Each structure stands twice: as structure tokens, then as C-alpha cells.
Amino acid sequence: MRIAYSILKRFLRGLDVPPQELATLLIEQGLVVERMAHVEDIFAFPLYAGTLEEAKKGFLYSECLVKMKEKTFPVRVKNWGVPQPGTRVLISLREGTPSFSLVAGEEKEVLEFLIALPDVFPEGEDISRFLFERDTVMDLEITPNRGDCLSIVGIVRDLSAKLDLDWEEPGVAYQEVEIPSPLTLRDEDFDLCPYYTGKFIANVTVKPSSWEIVRDLYLLGLRPINNVVDITNLVMMEIGQPLHAFDASCIKDNLVVVRRAKAGERIITIDGLQRELSGEMLVIADGRSPIGIAGIMGGQNTEVSPTTREVFLESAFFNRVSIRRTSRALGLRTEASARFERGVDPQRVRYASERVLSLLSQEGGIQIAKEWAIAGEPPCLERTVRVFPEKINEILSCQVETERMIRILERLGFTVAARTERDFTVKVPSFRADVAAMVDIAEEVGRINGYEQIRLSSPGFPFDPGDAEKNYALEQRLRTFLVSRGLKEAVTLSFVDPKTVQELEIEAEQLVAIKNPLSQDQSFLRSQILLSLLGVLRLNLGRGRNHFGLFEVGKVFYPSKEVENPWKEELRLGMVLCGYLLPLLWQKGAQVDFFVLKGLVEEILEVIGVSLGGVRFLPWDDRIPGFEKNVAFVLSSSGGDLLGWGGKLSERTLWRLDMRGELYYLELRLEEIFGLVKDVIPAIKGANLFPAIVRDISVVVDRSLSWNAMKEKIDEVIAKEEMTVESVEVFDIFEGKPLPREKKGLSFRCIFRSLERTLNDEEVDVWVQKIKENIKKMRGVHLREEFVHP
């Protein structure tokens, strides 16, 4: 809503705060000033009065000459918009170039009309200050609950409460005559249009508006059309009720029908576009077809034009939801629809018409029919609210006297209906449909009294917030650990491109589709973090960033079969590693590889408290697309639940997505993993001070034999023989000469240590021998010392 300081001052004569301060006051009472501008910056200053010297009338337009002192300027103007020669007209001169509009940059080949000025303006004088003074224009952002403030009167009323100033509603004065109205009104849909009024006006002369009206419209952000339309627009801005003027002679069959559109019906609106209508939309129709989309925009077929002599003036109360739906369905938002959507004042529907009639009468000559065409009645929104001042002060943490509360409310249009010692009852004005309960009254008192008056306090009550949820705490620990290990945290869009999904060979049915995506490449929700991180990878590699680790903790989504909630969300960790871990000088052997990735997984599990004994790393299976077949693993719980997967991203997949390089990726199902974390504090023992005995064992085995198989065997022997072993760790693996191709060497270190006594060499020798004997029995396993080279 645009408003000018000069217009506010016309209503609030006592207004003496300068514009800048006024803007602050408006903001403090909830009317946000989005923009302020001086008239100099909006209008084509400087402005002068010229004299129309001659006008040569053509078929559509006249060739005019406007004189200003010694100079004359030619201009083409449509015939209806040319005043009498000798009339003073508005002209703006910038570096010798003339303009005949108030606003800069509105020049056209053919002007609609010249703005006529009274003769009191001397030709060639700068009259900018006289026309505008030092005015300021403000754009206000009106919240959806305050439809009443989409009008000058609404803003004035609000300000009058803040400033405690008097003001008056614009008056009504016009003459009616005994002429018959030829039109019959029929309202067929009281649901969508509870109240409709129409007035027939004859003997109308359509002409350009006076300079004052033109100026006011421009100040309010509207463009002048002609006197009839301009006055309806001005009244809409003044009191917030949109009106529409039809050319009555174009209404067929002398019938005005308020009804829903019929399927397939169309209308060309006054903006020249053809609109397809549906049965949900309310229209104003004549005996044959729609002549306007109710509350949104009129039709071209009945538009008021320079030839119009008779006008049917509409002012109505439409159903706000219906207007909103229609406006959205047509993609057509207008000043009128914006007001109807938020609700207009049902009690001022007819008053708005009367204001238009009053202003039109001032131009003289018109004949207003005595009879109103009326259907329905204004819906009664009358409400009363009982107010307890003590409670209001308690809610607001303020100390406002009851007298002041009442004064504020009265200034805002409320009336006190009853009053006792402890409370009073107010009648809510018809333009405040948003006020229904005492909290609403509290807000009214609060915002006019000023939120700066609210005294600070602290909520005081006993409440134990408890620990953060277990999963939240574990997520924080995980993130902190990964950052401390040198990874950067990422946050990516949850939307993914179906193309990426396809390249990863994920079936689209496993994904959640967005019904109304912003674009095709953001039309699915991710089912894996990988889908998002691939984009991040591509961006970084494309920018030449080749050595880094990134991770994201976030949700993935997929459809579920549950009836109550058809969607499932799951918390995941996605992590990617690429390049060298160390700077150039030190990077020997420091390239990220499979075991760097696996090591991180093991560390993650240990840090959050999952015992490595409770999980299994299994070779890659077909479940997880996108990885290099022999360089990937699946992580599962000992119970067989899928916990995650990781490995080297397949070069084929990367190539398809326009990337290359050795990239390692991990995805963990965090809820499953967090579920393995036990809330048990381990039994802590003192440090073991008995000495250890260390023995190394070397074997030659088939290349396909996994360390895990060997380890299981060793553990079995250890358990069986009740050995006190602290650890068994691989420390060397070797392949190639002198070993045959199908063999590999494996060395591991056993550390023996008892918790109770010092072990002696002899007993350990016996244990080592037991281990050797047992693993020797495994298929394809030889002790290194016994292996005979072929």
C-alpha cells in the first residue's frame, strides 16, 4: 500500500511529526515502511505550465502545439484527451526535452491526454513545489490480518490512535433524480456474493481527470485512466472498498446477473487478455455472457470509454476465499482482489458508492437514478469482546491505565458497550474481522501503547530440560570427531536430479517425487546422501580442488507402506575422501585408499561406542550400485542388519557423471548404528603392570584367504587353550617373489600378558606352538619356516 505524507496530513490536520519520524511510528505500530521516497525522485521534476496553442484534429488523434515562453513543442494526443486551445497544460522539461506526464519515463508516441491546469499558473514558471510541496511517499507492507489498512482511512485511523489526533471520514453529498434505472439485478449465488449494490448514472461525460486527481493517483501508485475510473480507484484507495463502473449501454438484455461461470465460458478482461473460466469462479454477467470477473477485473465488453454516456456502478461484498482461489487460478492479482481477499468492510459497501457519486457530482451534469439495485444484505460480523484490563497488562507486561486502553480502542473504531469496576465490553468494528478475543484486544492496546513499553522478565518455573536425546548427542560426537580428523562438513540440498538417480541405477520407484518441483533437476528427494554429495564432488573437482574429505549428516527419504504415514525419513552420514592426506612434500604413501576409508569407519564406531566385535565388514554385494566391485564393503551388524556401505566409487559411474579420479565414499545408516550403542559404562580396571611376551608368527597362505578367516581360527585356539592374549595384529603382508603367484605371506604379532602373574617363556612357547599347529591345519596355510619354494 502506497501512501503520501500530504494525503495523510489532509485527513490528520494535527499531524506535525516529520515524514522520517512518522515512518518510525508506523513501524512501531506494526505497519512496516518498506520504502520511502521524495517526490523529486518519483516525478518528472521540474514541472511547468505551458499553453496549448493549437490542436489539429485527425481521425484518432490531434497534432498539438504547446507553447512555453518563446518555445513551442509538438505532441500527439488522442482526440478525447485534448482540452480547449488556450488551456494551461502540464509540461516537464529536462535538458530541453519535453514530457507531458507527471512521472518520468512515461512518454508514448501518442499521449492519452494532456493534464489541464487552472489559468492561475503562469506560463513558464516552475510549479513543482506548488503541485507537490515537499512530499514524501511511503510503501507500507500490510500484514494479511489488516485488510482495513489497505486504505488511507485505515492507516489514518491507526495513526490517530497512536498520535491521539482527531479525523473525519470523507463526507457524502450528491443529488438524485427521478429517472428509471433500466437494469434488473439478479444475485444467484449468495454464498459467494452475500451483498451487491448497483447504481445507474446517466448523462455522464467521460474525460481526463483534474490535475489534483491525477496527482493523487500517481502519489498512491496508480495510473489515471479517465474521470469515472479514476474516481472509483481513488475511493477504493480512500476507504478500501473496490468498485467497478460498467458502461450500462453495453450490458445486454438490461440484465446484471451475479453467478458462477459456466464451464467453458470465456471473458476478455480490460487488460486485453482472454481468460478461461471455470464453474468455481464468480462472474458478473449480462443476459448473455460474463461482463466481469467478480472482485478481480472487469470485462472489455463493458469497459468505460470516452463514448460512454451511462454507467452502472457496482459496489459489493464478495466471499474472500472465492476471490482468492479465482485470483490464484487465473494468475491475476489486482488492487481489487488484494482487498477482497483480506476482507472489506461490509458496512461500507454502499458508502463507497456514495463517495463515488459525490465526487462524480462535483464534475456536474450527471443524473443519478434514485433507485438502488440491491441484492442480499451486508453480512453481520458484529462481535463483542469482554476485556479485563488487569489481564491485558499481565499479558503485555505493561501498566496501561484503563482509561487509556479505552481511548486507544475508541480511536481504533471500537465502542465501549458496557463497563464495570473490573472489566469492560467493546463492540468490534465491522472492518476488524481479525479481532475476536481478548488476546486480540491485548495486541491492539500493546501495539498502540508501544512494544518498547514491555518490561523485561524471565519465565520462572522449575523445569528440568533433561539430556539431549541420545541420537542427537551421538550425532554431535560424530560430527566433532570427523571435523577433528580433518573433514569438512557440508550441507546440501535434499532435492536430487532424476538423471543422477538414473546414472546410479537406482529405481525411481524407491524415491519420493515432489509433485510441484521448482525445476526438473530438483524433482526428487534423495534416497542416499551420495546423490547430493556427487554434485559437491563435481563442483570441487571442476574448480581444481583435488585433496579433501567432506561429510554430511542429513536425512534421506523413501516411500513406506504404512497407512498412517506414507513417507519414511532416515538419518544418514555421507562421507567422501579424495586425493592426498599430506602436503606435497610429505605425500609419499599418503594417498587416500580403501584402508584409509575403512580405518575411519572403525574409528567412528569406536568413538561413538560401538564395539568392532559387533559388526562385520563383508565384501561388496549387488545391493549397492556405484562402487568398484572388489574395492567396496558392506557393513552389517552381527545380527545381519545393514549398517552402511563404502569403498571406491566406480570409474564407470564417475565417468558417466563427468568426473574422474580415485574417490572413496561411505554411507552409514546412523539410526541403526546408534541403536548398537549401549548405555553401559564399561567396567574400568587399573593398568596391567605384568610384563608382556611378544611373539611373531609368519605364514604363507593362498591369496584368497582372508585375514578374518585366519583370525577366527586363532581366536578359537586361544579360547580353547585359555591363553592370556592381549592382542593379535597383522603387521606385514607380502606378495611376489620369492613366493609363487597364488600365495601371499602374512605376519602377525601376538602379545601375551596375564592379568594375574608374570608369564614365563616356556609356557608362551607352548602356546605359540599350539597356534602354529592349528593354523597349519587350515587349507593352503604353511608356516613360513616350513614353506618349500616350488
Add this chain to the structure above:
Amino acid sequence: MDDKKMEMLEKYFSDFQESLAKVETLDELNRVKGQYLGRKSLMGDFLTQLRSLSPEEKRIWGQKLNEIKSRMEEDLKKKYEWLMFEKGESSSFIDVTLPGRKQWVGSFHPVLIVRDQILSIFQSLGFRIESGPEIESDFYNFEALNIPPDHPTRDDQDSFYLSPGWLLRTHTSPGQIRAMQKLTPPFKVVVPGRCYRRDAFDATHSPMFHQIEGLVVAPSISMGDLKGTVAIFVRRFFGLHRQVRFRPSYFPFTEPSAEVDVSCGVCQGKGCRSCGYSGWLEIMGAGLVHPQVFAKVGYDPEQVRGFAFGMGVERITMLKFGVTDIRWFLENDVNFLEQFKALR
């Protein structure tokens, strides 16, 4: 030899010790060594003079000279060792200016740094952290928050729909409803999370963003409690010198409603480009819980009151770090992320 000579010798030794004490470097040590023990030194003279003495004198003086000489040599050696050890001039040389064997340095994401900072402030004020799903039903996201279908507020919160009645949450406010269903008043909670709105990307808009919702429910909550709590938060997060402004606003689920501004940190409220010449920056929406919302979850609005607030984490992160484009947050260029390595 006489007493005079003995005196000279003693003076010679004490001079030596004095000079040695001043030695700081190996070069100086060598110079002292040459000066007192070299061929051209006084010690050399003494030794030369020795030849012309009687055998008896030779023996006494020789012994004396040797004793002093070996004491000097010992002192020199000690000094040498001290220099080596204390001054770190060890024999194996390394170039300490070479880069260290440094592994990657990690960093938290800026938006989550700020999210966590905000959460920990509220935790320290006794708030409990709650969470909620990103896919919400129309009931939780709108209906229960007093936003019926066709409410104009839905225009500003254009949603991504998955199916009729199911959408990606447009704000964390459904967290209020879930918290009220789960907990029994009085309580204080904060609910962080990702939100989604159908806003195309530009420098200040993103279809995905983070919010933090706060809710306090107790029998006698007032606007003062809201303002007091928010004021503490602003002081802790933005700093002591920043001002807070409450101004009336509108949200369907609060009444009275307020918009909270913090004074611009760039111009200290005088007005500059980054605050649109207003001196204030909008940081959150807030208000007292609307009685209709209490009614929706079965609370008696006569028995409890509450305040709620909600803030956009990206916006606050941009203010905090002076980031000018919201898209950088989702781009995840490691070069951009690296700048946050020292922050938590």
C-alpha cells in the same frame, strides 16, 4: 719464580673465567680459547719461561701451570656442552622452516556452527532440544497452527507437496505442536531443523533453509518473558552493544505477535547499506501462543499461556559472518568452507 708471578697467574685465571662467563656462542668460545690457551697467549709465555727455571722450580711451577691449564680446558668443555645443549646447537641439523607433516584440517559448516551456537545458548537457559520430521502433514504444518486452507499466509509459505495432505515442512513451527503433544507444561523447548519453501534461488532466497523454533509454555507467561528471553539471546549471540527492538507483526499462530530486530552491527543503528538504511536487522518472528493453537492440541487456553519464536539460521549466519550470498552455503566449495576451520 716469585709471588708476583703467582699473582699474575691467578689474575690470568680469573680473567679467563670472567671472559668465559660472557660467552654466548661457539665463535666467542673459540676466541676465548685462543686468547687464553693459544700459542700466542700468556699461558704460552709461562710455558716458554718454564724452560729457564731450576729443576725444582720447574717441577712446582709445571705442576701449578698444568693444574690451571687443565681446569681451563675443563671449563671450556663444560661451556661448550652448555652451549650445545642449552642453546640447542645439536649436531644433527633440521630445517625447521619446512612445512610440518600436517594432515587435513577440518571445519564445521557455517550454518551448523551458528545453529549449534544458538542451541547451546538456549540450552544454557534451560531449554530442551526437540526434533521433528521434515515431511509433515498439512495438519501439523498448517491446520494446527491456525492456518486453515485458503489462509493468505499460505501464499508466503508456498510448499512442496508430495501427495495431497503431505508436504515438506515450511517452518519448524510444527515442532511446537509436537512438543505440546509430547510434554506436559511447564516446559521450554527449542526445535532446530531443515525447512523448505518454493522460493527460487537468489542471493537471499533458497528453497531449503534451517530454522530454530522456540516454545515456552507455563501458566503465567507474558510478553515480558518473551522479550526478556530474546534480549538475553541477542546479547549473548550478537554482543553486549547490540540493541533489540520489538515491533508488532502478524502470525496466525501467535497473538500478540512481534517481529524482533537487532541493531545493525555495521553502522551501530545509524543506517547503512547492509541494513537498508534502517539501522535495524530483522532476526526473528515471535509472540504469545494463540489460544486456537492450544485448543488444537487439547490444552486449556484459560490454564496455560506460552511464547514462541522462530528464526532463520542462514539469515543469522549471513549477518554473523558477513556472507552476502545464501547459495554459497549449499555449494560447499571446500575453499569457502575452509575459512570456518577455527570456528565452533
